[in-house]
Amino acid sequence: MSGRHDSSLNAGRARLGQVEAWVFDLDNTLYPASCDLFAQINRRINAFLSNFLGVDPAEAREVQQTYIQAHRSTLRGLMVEHGLDPEIFLDYVHAIDHSVLPESPALDRALGRIEGRKLIFTNASLSHAERVMERLGVRRHFQEVFDAAAAGYVPKPEPEAYERLVSRHRLEPRTTVLFEDIARHLKPAAALGMTTVWVRNGVDDAGADRDYIHHVADDLVAWLEAAAAERGGAGRLAPC
Ligand SMILES: [Mg+2]
Secondary structure, eight states: OOOOHHHHHHHHTOOGGGOOEEEEOOTTTTSOGGGOHHHHHHHHHHHHHHHHHTOOHHHHHHHHHHHHHHHSSHHHHHHHHHOOOHHHHHHHHTOSOGGGSOOOHHHHHHHHHSOSEEEEEOSSOHHHHHHHHHHHTOGGGOSEEEOTTTTTTOOTTSHHHHHHHHHHTTOOGGGEEEEESSGGGGHHHHHHTOEEEEEOOSSOOOOSOOTTOOEEESSHHHHHHHHHHHHTTSOOOOOO
16 A cells, blocks of 8 residues: 555544544553553563573663664564564563553543544554553453564564554554554554554654654543544544
């Protein structure tokens, strides 16, 4: 699928009342970065690399950066450069303590006020996504999870991952919204014509190039409540 970024921008700001599908990143988007869950994953990634490559943690961090630059993700780097079975990596890095995640009745309520399909789009594994959703108490809202395996282990922000998502779930980009805490992961979505919401959690800095960010949510629950009000005709949600 092709999509010109300049022409997609205005379409991406379409009224939220027309949205039919709501796609959410998982980690640090559905829960605050302060929960420290993703920090646990990062420590496991470092430990895996260190053990697998036989290097110290500092060198493992350097290797991780080169993988992310060259291959977009640590996992992809290990697969391309070492032929690693991705499930071995995913099982290891997601073997964390999910109990640090608090239940979120407020998110549960806000998601319940939004009509339409709701999906998870994550570079992580399905089992990790299931555990996070269960802990938060929001599992019932999500009909579909598009995980690393579903994407053929092609990670965000590779455009191919988004194209596979759209194809697999028959999404119409112009009536689809993507929520993400990593700003650069929104760019391919905007290029396809999706509306983008950057969930600003204090970890990622969007930098100068922000034209692919249509909305900013400093508080996901509050943003969803406002979107629900707009869809009910009770006001207008201002773009960023
Ligand atoms: Mg995230």
